[in-house]
Amino acid sequence: MKLHRILFAITFSAAMLIGNAQAVELPGTIVDTQWLAKNLKQVQVIDVRSNKATFTTQPVFELQEKAKREVLTQVGGHIENAILLPYKSVRGERQVDGQKVKYLLPEKQDFEKLMQTAGLRAGKPIVIVSTGMTPKRVNEALRLFWQLKYFGEDNVAVLDGGLAAWLNDGHQVVTVEVSATPGDWKATATRRELIATPDDVSNADTDVQLVDARGTEQYYGINKRDYVSAFGHIRGAKMLPTEVLFRKDRDAVKFYSKDAYRSILEISEIEADQPTIFYCNSGHLAAGPWFIEHELVGNNKARLFDGSMHQWTLQNRPVKTVMLEPLPATCKSGLNKPGC
Numbered sequence: 001m002k003l004h005r006i007l008f009a010i011t012f013s014a015a016m017l018i019g020n021a022q023a024v025e026l027p028g029t030i031v032d033t034q035w036l037a038k039n040l041k042q043v044q045v046i047d048v049r050s051n052k053a054t055f056t057t058q059p060v061f062e063l064q065e066k067a068k069r070e071v072l073t074q075v076g077g078h079i080e081n082a083i084l085l086p087y088k089s090v091r092g093e094r095q096v097d098g099q100k101v102k103y104l105l106p107e108k109q110d111f112e113k114l115m116q117t118a119g120l121r122a123g124k125p126i127v128i129v130s131t132g133m134t135p136k137r138v139n140e141a142l143r144l145f146w147q148l149k150y151f152g153e154d155n156v157a158v159l160d161g162g163l164a165a166w167l168n169d170g171h172q173v174v175t176v177e178v179s180a181t182p183g184d185w186k187a188t189a190t191r192r193e194l195i196a197t198p199d200d201v202s203n204a205d206t207d208v209q210l211v212d213a214r215g216t217e218q219y220y221g222i223n224k225r226d227y228v229s230a231f232g233h234i235r236g237a238k239m240l241p242t243e244v245l246f247r248k249d250r251d252a253v254k255f256y257s258k259d260a261y262r263s264i265l266e267i268s269e270i271e272a273d274q275p276t277i278f279y280c281n282s283g284h285l286a287a288g289p290w291f292i293e294h295e296l297v298g299n300n301k302a303r304l305f306d307g308s309m310h311q312w313t314l315q316n317r318p319v320k321t322v323m324l325e326p327l328p329a330t331c332k333s334g335l336n337k338p339g340c
Contacts, residue, residue, distance in 0.1 A: 024039050024042040024043065024125060025125070026043075026125050026127075026155065026156075026157045027157075028157065029145070029156070029157050029158065029291075029295040029296070030157060030158055030159075030160050030255060030296075031127055031157045031158075031159055031160065032159075032160050032161075032165075033159065033160075033161070033165050033166050033169045033171055034169070036079075036127055036159055036166075037171055040079070040080070040081075042124075042125070043124065043125040043126065043127050044081075044083065044120065044121060044124050044125070044126055044127070045079050045081065045082040045083065045126075045127050045128075045129055046082070046083045046085050046118070046120065046126060046127070046128045046129065046144065047078050047079065047082040047083065047084050047085065047129045047163070048085045048086075048087050048090065048128060048129070048130060048140050048141055048144050049075075049084075049086070049087060049130065049131050049137070049140065050086070050087045050088065050137070050140065051131075052084060052086045054074070054075060054076045054077075054131075055077070055078050055084050055175075055178075056077075056078075056175045056176070056177055057076040057077065057175060058076045058077060058175060059072060059074060059075055059076035059077055059167055059173065060072070060073050060074035060076060061073065071250075071251060072133070072164055072167055072168065072250075072251035073251075075131040075132070075133060075162075075163050075164055075167070076173070076175070077163075077173030077174060077175045078129075078163070078173055078174060078175075078178075079129060079163070079166060079171075079173060079174075080172075080173075080174050081178075082129065082178070083118050083119045083120060083178075083180065084118070084178055084180075085114075085118050085144070087140045087144075089114060090114075090140075090143060090144055090147065091103045091104060091105065091106070091143070091282075091283070092104060092106050092110070094106075094107070096307070096311070097315075099314055099315070101307055101310065101311050101314060102227060102282065102310060103282040103283060103284070103307075103310060104283070104306055104307060104311075105147060105150065105195070105283075105306050106147075108151060108187050108190060109187075111147060111151055111187060112151070112185065112186060112187040115148075115183065115185045115187075116182055116183050116184065116185055117180065117182060118180055118183070119180040119181050119182065119183045120183040120185040121183040121184055121185060122183070122184050122185045122186055123155075124155075125155050125156070125157070126148070126153065126155060126156040126157070127156075127157050127158070127159055128141040128144055128145055128148075128156065128157070128158045128159070129141065129158075129159045129162055129163055129166070130158070130159075130162035130163070131162055131163050131164060132159070132161045132162020132163050132164035132165055132166075132252045132253055133162070133164045133251060133252065133253065134253060135242045135243055135245065135246050135253055135285075135288065136242070136284075136285070137162065137253075138158075138162060138246060138253050138288065139242065139284055139285055139287050139288045140284075141158045141159075141162065142158065142287040142288050142290075142291040143283070143284055143287035145158055145287070145291060145295075146194065146287050146290060146291065146304055149191065149194060150189075150190070150191050150194050150195060151187035151188070151189060151190065151191075152186075152187055152188035152189030152190075152191065153185075153188075158291075160254050160255055161249060161252035161253065161254045162252065162253070164250075164251050164252035164253070165249065165252035165254065167251075168249075168250050168251055168252055193300075193303070194294075194303055194304065195303060195304060195305075195306055196277045196279075196303040196304065196305040196306070197305075197306075197307075198305075198307060198311055198312055198315055198317060200277065200303070200305075201234060201277055201279070201305055201312070202317065204236075204277060207274065207275060208274075208275045208276070208277060209238065209270060209271060209274055209275065209276040209277070210234055210236050210237035210238065210276075210277050210279070211237060211238050211239075211240050211270060211276055211277070211278045211279070211286075211289060212233045212234070212237040212238065212239050212240065212279060212280070213240055213241070213242050213278055213279065213280040213285040213286045213288060213289050214233075214239075214241070214242075214280050214281060214285060214309075215241050215242075215243070216239065216241060218233075218281070219232075219233045219237075219239045219241075220232070220233075220321065220322050221233070221319070221320075221321025221322050222322070224281075224309075225281045225282075225309075225310075227281070227282070227310050228281055228309045228310055228313050229310075229313035229314055229316075230313040230319050230321075231319070231321045232319035232320050232321025232322075233309075233319060233320055233321070234279065234309075234312060234317075234318075234319060234320070235318060235319070235320045237279070238268060238269060238270055239268070240264075240265075240268050240270060240278075240289050242280075242285045242288050242289075244264060245261075245264070245288055245289060245292060246288075255292075255296070258296050258297060258298075261292050261293075261296055261297055262297060265293070265297070272293065272297050272299060273297075273299055273301075274299075274301070275301040275302075275303075276293060276299065276301065276302045276303070277302075277303050277304075277305050278290045278293075278302065278303070278304050278305065279304075279305035279308040279309065279312075280308050280309065281308055281309045281310060282307075282308050282309075282310050283304060283305065283306045283307065283308045286304050286305065286308060287304060290302055290303070290304045
């Protein structure tokens with residue numbers, strides 16, 4: 001009888017420990033470094049970055065007299081047990097109406113396989129970590145967030161300031177090579193209410209806002225990316241440049257408050273609660289304002305135009321641009337080239 005009581009106590013204690021390990025709840029769709037450090041063993045971290053070589057190199061700090069401190073100039077290393085996900089694998093090329101369209105959301109089974117191969121497990125909270133030093137890198141995490149959300153994942157957040165904030169706050173990183181153990185994560189839904197197609201954009205009425213997340217010069221058609229076939233923006237779109245959406249905290253890029261974002265939207269003449277479609281060049285930068293409006297401001301009528309200007313201009317749909325003098329033949333990709 002005594003042995004049975006001992007075994008029961010051991011079993012009960014183990015069950016309690018497992019239960020507690022699984023009981024952690026994300027405080028929201030953004031977590032800070034202190035929360036992550038405290039709950040690191042109870043979540044799974046996805047490290048998404050373009051330069052995967054830096055995953056196993058030391059971060060670089062330089063002493064700058066003007067700043068009177070060591071400044072982070074190159075992110076390196078990763079949070080212990082983090083899953084590495086190269087950003088170029090997150091999106092892919094697909095055939096759409098007989099055309100090859102780049103940078104699109106993968107098919108459901110392909111995305112599920114990608115996440116399983118990376119080592120993502122089902123039923124455990126996910127924290128996505130970017131390198132965090134520029135808005136462009138932060139948007140890598142937000143684009144992945146949108147894709148996970150699209151395929152049914154709700155137990156997911158992003159680290160405010162990414163790895164740069166983690167390093168700034170004195171937390172440790174490791175540089176060891178990581179061998180992924182296949183996971184069992186499943187794509188449980190296809191949330192089409194989060195995505196917009198070219199036809200959705202074309203058919204948008206006066207109640208649907210179009211918002212361009214690119215910089216001023218691309219919006220006005222002064223220059224463009226090489227994979228976009230025409231200069232300018234979609235007619236009727238308002239501009240919300242990515243650079244106004246984040247604040248700099250030492251060497252990391254972080255979010256503003258919900259109230260601050262409502263103010264930014266108001267100044268930009270964008271209704272915070274109206275149906276909205278966000279786009280950019282490829283669906284990358286647009287993930288930022290989509291995340292802010294959908295997840296932080298609380299507009300569940302916000303969508304992301306996945307193909308964005310790449311697909312729009314590939315289909316020869318109309319754009320609006322400033323009237324400029326004809327460009328020299330050497331300036332086909334824009335006025336930002338030397339001599340243009």
